[in-house]
Amino acid sequence: MLFVSRRKSSPSKRAAVPVERDEATGTLTARPSGKWSISDGLDDAGTLEKALAETRGACRLKFDCAGVSSYDSSLVCYVLRCVALCREKEIEADLSTLPDNLRRLAELALVGGGNAPDERAKIDEGDIFYRIGNRATRFASDFRKQLEFLGETVCAFGRLFCGKARFRGRDLLYFVQSCGIDALPIISLISFITGMILAYIGAMQLERFGAIIYVVSLIAIAMFREMGVIMTSVIMCGRTGSAFAAQIGSMQASEEISAFRVLGVNPVEYLVLPRIIALTLMMPLLTLYSNIVGMLGGLAVVSTMGVTLEQFWNMTVMTMNPEHLFSGLIKSVFFGWLVAWAGCFRGMNAGKSSLDVGEAATSASVLGITLIVIGDGVFAVAFNVLGF
Numbered sequence: 001m002l003f004v005s006r007r008k009s010s011p012s013k014r015a016a017v018p019v020e021r022d023e024a025t026g027t028l029t030a031r032p033s034g035k036w037s038i039s040d041g042l043d044d045a046g047t048l049e050k051a052l053a054e055t056r057g058a059c060r061l062k063f064d065c066a067g068v069s070s071y072d073s074s075l076v077c078y079v080l081r082c083v084a085l086c087r088e089k090e091i092e093a094d095l096s097t098l099p100d101n102l103r104r105l106a107e108l109a110l111v112g113g114g115n116a117p118d119e120r121a122k123i124d125e126g127d128i129f130y131r132i133g134n135r136a137t138r139f140a141s142d143f144r145k146q147l148e149f150l151g152e153t154v155c156a157f158g159r160l161f162c163g164k165a166r167f168r169g170r171d172l173l174y175f176v177q178s179c180g181i182d183a184l185p186i187i188s189l190i191s192f193i194t195g196m197i198l199a200y201i202g203a204m205q206l207e208r209f210g211a212i213i214y215v216v217s218l219i220a221i222a223m224f225r226e227m228g229v230i231m232t233s234v235i236m237c238g239r240t241g242s243a244f245a246a247q248i249g250s251m252q253a254s255e256e257i258s259a260f261r262v263l264g265v266n267p268v269e270y271l272v273l274p275r276i277i278a279l280t281l282m283m284p285l286l287t288l289y290s291n292i293v294g295m296l297g298g299l300a301v302v303s304t305m306g307v308t309l310e311q312f313w314n315m316t317v318m319t320m321n322p323e324h325l326f327s328g329l330i331k332s333v334f335f336g337w338l339v340a341w342a343g344c345f346r347g348m349n350a351g352k353s354s355l356d357v358g359e360a361a362t363s364a365s366v367l368g369i370t371l372i373v374i375g376d377g378v379f380a381v382a383f384n385v386l387g388f
Contacts, residue, residue: 195297
């Protein structure tokens with residue numbers, strides 16, 4: 001990028017560039033000549049500035065470089081200075097008459113912003129319409145990236161089913177452990193508390209009618225159909241989905257993913273597939289574990305209300321049916337896929353700085369939870385239509 005100051009860097013040793021005016025057309029013509037070298041200093045286009053100040057009705061500036069024997073960047077700086085002066089006076093600067101090499105250099109500098117006016121400075125970013133348009137544009141761009149990444153992921157799974165996908169088996173085993181056994185403590189805590197909360201909420205109403213035993217039915221249906229899979233998915237979204245985004249985002253920042261592509265390794269296959277497969281496989285098991293722990297939390301509460309262990313077991317068996325069990329497990333498979341996909345998507349599209357990596361981890365949790373809520377609504381409608 002070239003930058004042209006309004007002040008001369010050093011006194012120019014060459015003669016001032018003459019500027020002629022065609023009275024009939026209102027065209028100014030600058031005629032640089034001779035040898036142009038940066039060692040002779042920079043010409044600040046003083047003659048053009050004087051001509052613009054003294055004349056009225058000028059509408060166009062062109063250049064005649066027929067007399068130039070040789071030049072370097074000093075002539076480019078002169079042309080850019082002339083363009084800047086013309087823009088101040090709202091006069092057209094015609095670069096088409098410049099030599100091709102000089103014209104391309106000048107246009108490149110102008111496109112790069114060296115002397116181009118900053119249009120963004122004219123935009124009021126506090127304007128409501130600007131904010132709405134900006135958010136809409138960002139949303140559309142993000143949605144397009146999501147569709148592209150979804151297509152890449154589906155293609156990677158297609159190659160996996162054909163036996164052509166490449167990733168390390170030990171990576172898959174590592175993520176199975178990370179998504180499974182390592183997540184049991186936090187899932188145990190949250191699920192146990194969830195079961196207790198459901199028991200207390202149900203008891204507040206049913207105890208009035210002497211139907212405290214039906215609190216067990218409430219806990220069983222709520223945990224196995226909804227709360228178990230939802231709470232597990234949200235936990236894994238905040239714990240594992242954001243971790244996936246941070247891991248892949250760090251690799252993106254350090255150019256490791258670019259290195260994979262240079263080596264001919266598909267980063268979606270190598271990095272994304274093992275993570276999605278691991279979490280998709282482990283989510284049903286974690287959901288089933290969450291359901292059981294939630295029932296134990298409910299048992300801890302109803303046992304203080306006169307419900308025995310035998311009554312609790314019998315009521316649970318009477319209430320439960322295969323639809324309640326499998327509805328939660330079916331959703332867990334899809335939710336696990338969505339959580340892992342959201343984390344990998346944000347990581348693969350992260351920026352190059354540490355701040356961008358942090359934002360990717362945060363947005364992965366937000367995107368994952370949003371997809372979970374939308375998916376649960378879709379399943380609720382579908383199960384209701386199917387009578388499941």
